Amino acid sequence: MIEKAAIFVLPGVILLSAILMLRLGKRGGEAFVRGARSGLSTTVSLIPAMLMLTVGLTMFTASGAVEWLAKSLSSVCGFLGIPSELLPLIVTRPVSGSASTTTFADLIAAHGADSPAGLAASVMMGSSDTLIYVISVYFTGAKGVRGTRHAFPVAAIVMVICVLLSCYLCRVLL
Amino acid sequence: MEKCFFILVSISIIFAISTGNLQAVSNAVVDGAAKAISLVLSLAGAMCLWSGIMEVLREAGAVQKLSRILSPILRRVFPKTWESGQGSEEICAALSANILGIGNAATPLALSAMEKMQAANPNKERATDDMVTFAVLGASSLDLLPTTLIALRRTAGSAAPYKIILPVWICSLVCAVAGVLLSKLCAGISRKVPAKSRKKNVKGIMRKAEQHD
Incomplete structure (x- = not known):
């Protein structure tokens, strides 16, 4: 429907x-x-700003920082009720649209789309966006502005709320 | 923007050295540059199409009607923009495109909303509160019909691909409201703390970091 x-x-x-x-x-x-x-x-x-951002993000993804972050966050996650299978997705989601889609597809293929982790990942995927990309692109429209003020910190906090809430909602509703 | 780039590049290089991935990171520099251009190229068609359609809708008065419907809510979220009238129609159009799931249309509309807001901005170097709120709202997904997500779930063999739609709506809504409220809270705080002293501090730190390099 x-x-x-x-x-x-x-x-x-x-x-x-x-x-x-x-x-x-x-x-x-x-x-x-x-x-x-x-x-x-x-x-x-858009090209110059996009170039800077994409080069930075591609380097970041290639450097192995994502895997390290996911590993070091795993103990915190258990405590907060987040399935540890979600970690690679949580780390890639704000950084890259294509990388997070691939990560998500791998995740639901490995654990099943209707498994607890698969459901939580789906909800998270549907209610969050690639925040670094979105905010950077939006601000290229505002020529002359220096700095994005509190945009990134606020969006990061919202992302954390989104992750916690999607795991919680899946436990309660599904 | 510069700060974001600096942080990303320095973290990547530090990591690459410690994990021995330096070759991969060097390749990523060239790949990233190529990727940026292909990304822009793939965006160009949608940008032109949707900017054109937006102009037609405006000429016909449809955008004005839409913004009249959405005004009662959005006036509270973006008070300064509605006061000046510069960019309010674009904000309505961009958010509608987001909600309808036409992400390709949302980006150009959001960009022109930012342009309009910047035109009305008295201090061109400092982003207005409304601009920040708008960017935060754009970064939280408002998609009513997450079609890609459902398609991916179906491909993975889900028995009920739509099962997640209600939690997605609740979560999106809560996140959007939280984003707007937090952004307003931060704007309130930053008004109380004098902007000059903070700026100096950040610049000093950046300078020191560059010297270390």
């Missing part, structure tokens, strides 16, 4: 805009071209 609804979201939005464009006539086409052009220049302006 939900999946069927989801399939219609994207075509629906496109159809809506096509209808609106038709109704606006020439103005609609002009608006689209204007918007698309501004989208292109935004993309180009």
